[in-house]
Amino acid sequence: MTELDTDRTPSEARNGLGTTGFVLGLVGLALSPIPFIGVIAWPLVVLGLVFSGVGLARVRSRKATNRGLSIAGLVLSVLGTVICVVMAVAYTTAVEEIDEEANRTVEITYRVTGDAPEATVSYTTYGDSVSMATEDVTELPWEQTAETSGLLKGGSLSVTLGADGGSVECVVLVDGEQQRTATAEGAFNTASCSDF
16 A cells, blocks of 8 residues: 555545425425425425535435435425425315305205194294295295205204194205205194204
8 A cells, every 4th residue: 555545544434414404305305294384395306405405416426425315305305395386276276165165156955745734834044145945834845946055054843733733844955955954743843953
């Protein structure tokens, strides 16, 4: 060995930009799937890509020595970017679906059948607004239709038999599909169709 070889000391791995890219990519990846907080991940993963790319370029030009952290930073930043994009698409789709549901109008049909000679029908429709009505009915079948819209839409129907008893069946249809049905028999009993 020559003197030159014995004076050589092993150099430490160094690559500040690659390390920075790795840290930014790791933090961005960790934050990217978290709702609302994931917005912070966007700049982190982009900066992670930039710093890791520059760190890898410095390794290739022999200005830095730690290639592994640069590659790991690139991989983490790419994964974080993919998750950010997927989450953004999911949020956009969810917002569009909620907006569509809030603006959708439904037709609610309240129907009462049976042989009761008299009954009291109470029905409520809610959505963007609330409407309530009560009717004393002496002839069945009885039917009423209402339209409503809003994010939370629905209603309730209850039928209370009179002193002469008999039997009734209440049915609620939303856009032509049966949602609730109930029956009651005997004086002053109630059939209730709600929570739809």
